Amino acid sequence: MAPDPDAALMVAFQEGNEAAFRTLFERYGRATMAFCNRFVRDPARAEELAQDVFLKLHRSADRYQPSARFTTFLYRIATNHCLNEVRRGEYQALAEVDPKSQDGAPLDPDALPGTSATPEEVARGNALARDVAAMLSRLPESQRAAFVLARFEGLPYEEIAEVLGTTVPSVKSLVHRATVSAARALEPWSAGGAAS
Amino acid sequence: MIGRVRHVDDDLTALLDGALPGDRRAEVEIHLSSCPECRSERDRIARALSALSLTPPPPAPPPGFEQRFYARLAREAPRHRSLLDRLAAHPFRWLVPSTGLAALLVAGIWIRHADDRSELEMARHLDLLENYVEVASLGVVETSEDVDVVFHLDELREGRP
Numbered sequence: 001m002a003p004d005p006d007a008a009l010m011v012a013f014q015e016g017n018e019a020a021f022r023t024l025f026e027r028y029g030r031a032t033m034a035f036c037n038r039f040v041r042d043p044a045r046a047e048e049l050a051q052d053v054f055l056k057l058h059r060s061a062d063r064y065q066p067s068a069r070f071t072t073f074l075y076r077i078a079t080n081h082c083l084n085e086v087r088r089g090e091y092q093a094l095a096e097v098d099p100k101s102q103d104g105a106p107l108d109p110d111a112l113p114g115t116s117a118t119p120e121e122v123a124r125g126n127a128l129a130r131d132v133a134a135m136l137s138r139l140p141e142s143q144r145a146a147f148v149l150a151r152f153e154g155l156p157y158e159e160i161a162e163v164l165g166t167t168v169p170s171v172k173s174l175v176h177r178a179t180v181s182a183a184r185a186l187e188p189w190s191a192g193g194a195a196s
Numbered sequence: 197m198i199g200r201v202r203h204v205d206d207d208l209t210a211l212l213d214g215a216l217p218g219d220r221r222a223e224v225e226i227h228l229s230s231c232p233e234c235r236s237e238r239d240r241i242a243r244a245l246s247a248l249s250l251t252p253p254p255p256a257p258p259p260g261f262e263q264r265f266y267a268r269l270a271r272e273a274p275r276h277r278s279l280l281d282r283l284a285a286h287p288f289r290w291l292v293p294s295t296g297l298a299a300l301l302v303a304g305i306w307i308r309h310a311d312d313r314s315e316l317e318m319a320r321h322l323d324l325l326e327n328y329v330e331v332a333s334l335g336v337v338e339t340s341e342d343v344d345v346v347f348h349l350d351e352l353r354e355g356r357p
Contacts, residue, residue, distance in 0.1 A: 025265060030257060037254040047257055051265050058273050125252040132251050150213070151248055157215045176209040183244035190243035 006070035014061050021061075024070070025054050032078055038148045039082035041133050049085060053078045068162070075153070075163045079145050086141065128189055135185035139178050146171055147178035203231065208238045212245060 006027070012020035032053055037046035056077050064073055117125070136144055145164060149155045150171075155163070157171045164171065183190065204224045210216045211224050228235050 022266070026262060029265060030261065033257055033261070034254045043255050043257065046254070047261065047264070051268055054265060055269065055272060058269065125250070128247070128250060129252050132248065151245075152251075157210070157213070172210050172215065173206070175213070176206060179209045179241055179244065182248065183241050186244050186247045189247040189250075190240065 004066075004069050007066045007068075010061065010064050010070050010073075011066055014064065021058060024057075028071070028074060029054060032074065035075075035078055035148070035153065036082050036085075038133075038136060038152055039086050039144070041137075045085075049081060050078075053081050056081065069159070072159055072162050075149065075155070075159075076165075079149070079163055083141050083145060086144075128186075131186060131189065132182075135182055138185075139181060143174050143178040143181070146174035147182070150175045151179075151182075202227075203234050204228070205234065205237055208234065208241055212238070212242055 006024060009020040009024050013024070029050055033043075033046050033050035036049035036053070037043060040046055040049065053074070057074065060077075064070075136148070139147060142164065146160055149160045149163060150157070157168050157175065160171045160175070161168045204211075204227045207216060207220065207224045211221060216224060228238060
């Protein structure tokens with residue numbers, strides 16, 4: 001396995017180098033917020049959760065073993081934190097309502113694939129994101145975590161198993177069941193993307 | 197084959213994700229070549245994955261994202277990790293118990309041979325031990341050569357060759 005430069009930064013932080021920690025935050029803070037947003041669909045809360053994750057990382061740095069990839073360690077903290085958050089229940093209602101507030105804010109057209117998205121494409125992107133978020137909110141939590149890690153974070157099954165503390169066959173099953181649910185929920189989009 | 201057909205639904209997502217081992221992948225593909233039902237299910241999952249890939253990313257954080265975190269970090273994290281925490285994480289943390297043991301040993305020898313040891317020499321040994329502890333706690337010892345440097349610096353300070 002190639003040396004993990006992030007692991008080296010984490011070790012430097014363990015030895016007292018605060019700048020190394022800041023580098024890690026600058027590298028992964030925004031991605032962590034995006035990850036958290038998949039669970040809570042509220043950018044302000046997602047930012048708080050991402051901050052919580054890095055504060056936990058700051059406090060528990062001594063528990064990090066360089067044998068594990070840094071991102072695996074980070075995803076483990078973030079996943080547990082987000083699942084604890086959604087267990088509180090207040091996000092269930094949000095998932096079913098408020099069609100105008102996908103993630104609580106209009107999407108940035110510049111963030112859509114292609115730089116010259118038309119207003120129609122932006123609207124379709126928002127609608128798709130809303131349907132995906134609603135579908136996610138209905139998944140059981142372990143399926144949801146596995147699905148987000150596989151589909152949006154692009155982690156291989158082996159790494160998802162490490163993050164969730166389970167086996168690869170279990171991850172395969174979780175991802176499959178969640179994907180079948182997604183296929184059912186996104187049928188209108190799959191059939192030609194004309195959902196509106 | 198007439199009778200029960202073993203469908204491969206459970207493997208279709210892993211197949212599309214490229215996560216099936218080679219031998220299982222071959223079995224699934226052979227089955228797909230003769231099972232329209234499983235092919236249809238595979239295509240349905242593939243279309244869903246394709247739709248998912250068009251999902252826009254979540255909104256970017258508002259400006260000041262890093263600054264807000266650093267401000268919170270300054271409020272909530274200990275400003276400085278304690279000396280004990282830093283020592284516990286240091287690669288030369290073994291120096292602490294080692295120097296403690298060495299100090300006990302030297303003290304024992306000093307007590308037994310107080311008559312043979314000048315007070316000045318004893319103070320020099322204790323100084324040296326103190327230097328090791330201090331340097332280890334500062335976190336500047338990276339290699340065993342650094343430890344040697346501490347020893348020789350002490351010799352230089354004492355004006356010894």
